[in-house]
Amino acid sequence: MINASMMNLGQQRSVIREIFEYAKKRGAEIGSENVLDFSIGNPSVPAPDSVNDTIRRLLNETDSVLLHGYTSAQGDANVRKAMADYSNKTYGITTTADDYYMTVGAAASLVITMKAIVLPEDEIITFAPFFPEYRVFAEGCGAKLVPVMSIEGTLQADTVAMEEAINEHTKAILINSPNNPSGVVLSSETLIKIADILKRKSDEYGHPIYLIADEPYRELVYDDEQVPCILNYYDNSFVCYSFSKSLSLPGERIGYILVSPKMQDNREVYAAVCGAGRVLGYVCAPALFQFVAAECIGQTADISIYKRNRDLLVNSLTEYGFDCVRPDGAFYLFMKTPEADASAFCEKAKKFELLLVPADSFGCPGYVRIAYCVQTEQIERALPAFKALAKEYGLC
Numbered sequence: 001m002i003n004a005s006m007m008n009l010g011q012q013r014s015v016i017r018e019i020f021e022y023a024k025k026r027g028a029e030i031g032s033e034n035v036l037d038f039s040i041g042n043p044s045v046p047a048p049d050s051v052n053d054t055i056r057r058l059l060n061e062t063d064s065v066l067l068h069g070y071t072s073a074q075g076d077a078n079v080r081k082a083m084a085d086y087s088n089k090t091y092g093i094t095t096t097a098d099d100y101y102m103t104v105g106a107a108a109s110l111v112i113t114m115k116a117i118v119l120p121e122d123e124i125i126t127f128a129p130f131f132p133e134y135r136v137f138a139e140g141c142g143a144k145l146v147p148v149m150s151i152e153g154t155l156q157a158d159t160v161a162m163e164e165a166i167n168e169h170t171k172a173i174l175i176n177s178p179n180n181p182s183g184v185v186l187s188s189e190t191l192i193k194i195a196d197i198l199k200r201k202s203d204e205y206g207h208p209i210y211l212i213a214d215e216p217y218r219e220l221v222y223d224d225e226q227v228p229c230i231l232n233y234y235d236n237s238f239v240c241y242s243f244s245k246s247l248s249l250p251g252e253r254i255g256y257i258l259v260s261p262k263m264q265d266n267r268e269v270y271a272a273v274c275g276a277g278r279v280l281g282y283v284c285a286p287a288l289f290q291f292v293a294a295e296c297i298g299q300t301a302d303i304s305i306y307k308r309n310r311d312l313l314v315n316s317l318t319e320y321g322f323d324c325v326r327p328d329g330a331f332y333l334f335m336k337t338p339e340a341d342a343s344a345f346c347e348k349a350k351k352f353e354l355l356l357v358p359a360d361s362f363g364c365p366g367y368v369r370i371a372y373c374v375q376t377e378q379i380e381r382a383l384p385a386f387k388a389l390a391k392e393y394g395l396c
């Protein structure tokens with residue numbers, strides 16, 4: 001006998017993967033340049049040159065046994081110090097190397113954090129739209145994921161609905177800013193409200209309700225937008241960070257968990273993170289990329305390309321009559337579908353070789369996600385198809 005729920009998870013493909021696979025198949029039929037694939041969030045901008053330069057230098061200058069050997073389970077001490085020094089300088093916080101646990105990306109950061117805190121019957125609240133893997137991660141750790149709809153129009157977190165959803169089983173609130181799939185950045189006003197409610201509710205129920213910030217898109221913000229650091233708002237906070245998007249290194253699997261030094265029982269919670277890392281086999285994140293991250297932290301891939309894509313897409317789709325949520329960050333555009341059934345809309349879009357993702361699995365029916373981490377010329381080629389689609393619905 002095997003674990004049937006694991007088998008089911010392994011057999012199901014996410015909607016995004018389904019469409020991505022369809023794109024490959026269709027590309028073989030009609031030529032990949034004719035497929036307008038906006039399905040997947042794979043960074044399209046290369047890593048900054050400094051990443052490859054650093055890798056070369058490390059290979060030439062560092063003892064090979066050290067470079068490719070095991071580090072401490074929680075990550076190399078100097079690497080974690082580099083994470084702390086950068087965060088302290090940038091966000092005005094006071095962390096030390098011992099507050100950081102190096103991981104294989106944000107996905108691992110999230111599961112380790114959840115595993116460290118979840119007890120049977122616990123619930124984790126998140127705001128819809130949300131990254132669909134949250135359900136898999138939460139349920140895999142034995143928690144129930146409780147989605148709360150964001151405020152219509154702005155898609156800021158609905159803190160009134162959040163407060164109503166909190167009960168004695170609530171272990172954590174999971175936020176994601178900039179958001180996948182909407183690109184929305186949570187304002188400091190929203191974070192202040194969340195923090196006030198969590199302080200009050202933690203007192204009422206006699207245990208901390210944690211705030212988990214999933215931040216793989218932290219640096220991907222446009223114009224003057226800033227992503228506030230949640231450690232400055234709420235003490236019982238975790239940051240689940242990744243270099244996948246900021247440095248365009250999703251395949252290298254490197255990120256970290258930051259446990260706030262002001263968290264209640266910080267040392268015990270940090271030990272639980274280390275324990276969860278052990279149980280899940282997530283010890284000693286890839287050594288070479290720990291060292292690369294330490295050297296390159298604070299740099300980003302050329303995000304001006306994503307901004308150019310965003311502006312072109314939002315301005316054009318709005319002109320054609322579509323209703324879009326203007327993204328301040330990440331590389332996704334969230335668009336209302338002109339018919340209630342987003343899957344039916346995506347099927348119509350396919351007639352124009354436009355591949356969009358219905359947002360039902362993001363907890364938000366009636367929307368699609370358009371991943372604009374593509375070459376700008378793909379967007380230019382796609383605009384006539386978007387216009388023709390708008391015409392089918394009488395939008396223009």
Ligand code: PLP
Pocket residue numbers: 041104105106107108131176179180214216242243244250255
């Ligand atoms: N969280 C969100 C919101 C994401 O969009 C992703 C990846 O796309 C992840 C977590 C996982 O990131 P990583 O590749 O660093 O594991």
